[in-house]
Amino acid sequence: MTISNAPLHVHAGNGPWPLHSAAASQALERRALAQVAPMTLMEAAGLAVARLALAIAPQAGRVVVWVGPGNNGGDGLVAARLLHGRGWRVQVWTTGDPAALPADAHQAWQRAQAAGVPMAPVPLGPEAQGPVGFDCSRTLHIDALLGLGLRRAPAGALAQAIAQLQAAAAGGAPVLAIDLPSGLHPDTGCALGAADAPWGGAVRATDTLSLLTLKPGLFTAQGRDHAGRVWLHRLGVPAGPADAVLSGPPAWAARPHGHHKGSHGDVAVVGGAPGMVGAAWLAASAALAAGAGRVYCSPLDPEAALLDPAHPGLMGRSAWWREPASTLETATVVCGCGGGEAVQAALPPLLAATPRLVLDADALNAIATAPALQALLQARTSSEAQTLLTPHPLEAARLLGCSTAEVQADRVAAAQALVARYGAAVVLKGSGSVIAAPGALPHINPTGNAALASAGTGDVLAGWVAGLWAQAPGASAGEVARQAVWQHGRAADLHEPAARGAPLRAEALIEVLALRALG
Numbered sequence: 001m002t003i004s005n006a007p008l009h010v011h012a013g014n015g016p017w018p019l020h021s022a023a024a025s026q027a028l029e030r031r032a033l034a035q036v037a038p039m040t041l042m043e044a045a046g047l048a049v050a051r052l053a054l055a056i057a058p059q060a061g062r063v064v065v066w067v068g069p070g071n072n073g074g075d076g077l078v079a080a081r082l083l084h085g086r087g088w089r090v091q092v093w094t095t096g097d098p099a100a101l102p103a104d105a106h107q108a109w110q111r112a113q114a115a116g117v118p119m120a121p122v123p124l125g126p127e128a129q130g131p132v133g134f135d136c137s138r139t140l141h142i143d144a145l146l147g148l149g150l151r152r153a154p155a156g157a158l159a160q161a162i163a164q165l166q167a168a169a170a171g172g173a174p175v176l177a178i179d180l181p182s183g184l185h186p187d188t189g190c191a192l193g194a195a196d197a198p199w200g201g202a203v204r205a206t207d208t209l210s211l212l213t214l215k216p217g218l219f220t221a222q223g224r225d226h227a228g229r230v231w232l233h234r235l236g237v238p239a240g241p242a243d244a245v246l247s248g249p250p251a252w253a254a255r256p257h258g259h260h261k262g263s264h265g266d267v268a269v270v271g272g273a274p275g276m277v278g279a280a281w282l283a284a285s286a287a288l289a290a291g292a293g294r295v296y297c298s299p300l301d302p303e304a305a306l307l308d309p310a311h312p313g314l315m316g317r318s319a320w321w322r323e324p325a326s327t328l329e330t331a332t333v334v335c336g337c338g339g340g341e342a343v344q345a346a347l348p349p350l351l352a353a354t355p356r357l358v359l360d361a362d363a364l365n366a367i368a369t370a371p372a373l374q375a376l377l378q379a380r381t382s383s384e385a386q387t388l389l390t391p392h393p394l395e396a397a398r399l400l401g402c403s404t405a406e407v408q409a410d411r412v413a414a415a416q417a418l419v420a421r422y423g424a425a426v427v428l429k430g431s432g433s434v435i436a437a438p439g440a441l442p443h444i445n446p447t448g449n450a451a452l453a454s455a456g457t458g459d460v461l462a463g464w465v466a467g468l469w470a471q472a473p474g475a476s477a478g479e480v481a482r483q484a485v486w487q488h489g490r491a492a493d494l495h496e497p498a499a500r501g502a503p504l505r506a507e508a509l510i511e512v513l514a515l516r517a518l519g
């Protein structure tokens with residue numbers, strides 16, 4: 001077995017990365033354990049943790065290792081012993097009876113004890129922050145409480161230890177989580193602990209070292225808030241087939257010199273019922289910024305002007321989908337943005353004839369309540385036509401006939417359920433957007449941040465994806481969605497450092513996207 005020294009830093013710019021569920025990770029671990037001497041993997045894991053600790057907090061010199069009742073704790077005990085051997089001041093807090101640890105972890109405990117590492121049960125008072133003389137703000141905390149073995153919401157001694165760890169690190173001390181932030185579900189990214197805790201139900205790490213595999217839960221739902229920077233050490237074990245993928249940066253296609261606007265496809269936007277016309281113009285504007293050759297906008301509000309003076313390059317056109325042999329059969333169509341109830345009447349001809357259709361917002365709400373529209377959507381699977389649904393969690397819940405909480409409890413499963421039900425590709429939006437498509441592994445998007453939690457950014461995504469698709473009509477809905485979602489989030493990531501918490505307005509988002517300096 002070869003153990004490379006450095007863990008890999010996993011970030012939005014260096015994917016794609018394979019993701020493995022808890023079950024697949026545990027199967028891989030079992031196979032690897034059967035091929036090596038006892039303690040080999042745990043020693044490798046502890047060494048990787050100790051090395052990362054030295055890399056991320058080189059000046060700390062002090063570490064509190066919080067050890068839980070399973071092998072995650074064993075990894076922490078090995079790291080504690082190795083850092084102690086490097087001359088760091090180490091304190092191990094245990095949460096249970098060391099005699100009850102599983103075999104490898106118990107041996108790690110015995111080795112740490114033999115090496116003279118200070119170890120004791122977690123004290124209940126403030127002394128849990130570290131022994132006298134520890135400067136908590138400069139102490140590194142290693143979270144080895146719970147990893148892949150998380151079965152239920154942390155309770156009792158473990159919940160107490162998580163609370164104490166958070167209190168100890170409250171002054172801004174770094175927290176390195178082993179494998180997973182304790183309390184975070186590896187598959188769903190749900191923090192299982194009490195949601196009303198200030199840290200939100202799972203350890204809030206500054207760094208997480210994922211071992212053997214990357215788990216999907218690190219990147220979606222609450223995962224990104226709890227995991228901090230993510231690192232991977234495979235411990236020399238080759239990963240098996242992935243269950244999902246963390247999307248990587250897409251390539252930009254160069255524009256051949258001989259191209260003209262007709263080479264870049266048409267986009268038509270249908271939306272903008274009374275009071276929501278702006279949503280349709282935003283989507284159209286994003287499609288033009290994405291590079292579509294010609295962009296038409298059809299507000300559903302009969303009173304709306306057919307020109308947006310701020311965007312004279314966009315063409316207003318009313319109810320063109322009623323015309324025979326219209327744009328319908330060649331354009332990439334976005335339907336929904338601010339569509340209100342008026343969108344219902346436009347949907348049947350669009351569902352019947354459009355080769356590439358992006359359905360957003362009110363178009364999804366209309367389909368959720370109309371079996372006839374659902375049948376038309378499902379019928380598209382028997383033709384060459386492709387469809388992309390871009391629901392946020394509430395729209396997804398309506399389409400699935402369940403609650404938003406049920407969607408958020410397992411975002412990857414919810415996106416896959418939508419694919420199975422409607423036969424279309426799906427972007428389930430929100431932190432760690434999930435892109436699922438027929439016959440493809442689900443993808444989780446690593447870019448984006450809460451600056452996007454601002455009205456109209458979803459309309460921009462719908463227009464942007466259509467603009468890209470119009471230029472690559474042979475691409476699958478899933479491919480183009482993965483690309484668009486990555487770029488849309490990346491634009492927000494570029495905005496974020498200077499924004500100091502300000503939202504990214506939809507119009508500004510289009511301008512950042514248009515610059516294409518997305519890396």
Ligand SMILES: NC(=O)C1=CN([C@@H]2O[C@H](COP(=O)(O)OP(=O)(O)OC[C@H]3O[C@@H](n4cnc5c(N)ncnc54)[C@H](OP(=O)(O)O)[C@@H]3O)[C@@H](O)[C@H]2O)[C@@H](O)CC1
Binds near residue numbers: 070104147152179
């Ligand atoms: N073996 C090796 O060499 C290697 C192992 N590796 C490491 O092992 C980790 C997996 O170890 P693991 O399977 O022992 O699970 P772990 O997460 O430590 O916890 C299980 C314990 O927690 C308990 N428990 C669970 N939920 C609870 C709750 N809510 N509240 C309270 N208790 C709860 C559970 O109790 P039970 O449910 O059985 O009653 C059990 O006692 C993995 O993440 C990685 O770090 C890798 O480094 C590779 C090398």
Ligand SMILES: Nc1ncnc2c1ncn2[C@@H]1O[C@H](COP(=O)(O)OP(=O)(O)O)[C@@H](O)[C@H]1O
Binds near residue numbers: 430447450455461
């Ligand atoms: N906290 C967040 N982190 C990352 N992305 C987010 C977050 N909140 C919102 N977004 C993104 O912003 C967009 C919002 O879309 P949507 O909810 O449809 O908004 P609207 O209907 O106002 O246009 C989606 O692409 C979503 O993934």
Ligand SMILES: [K+]
Binds near residue numbers: 179181
């Ligand atoms: K952990």
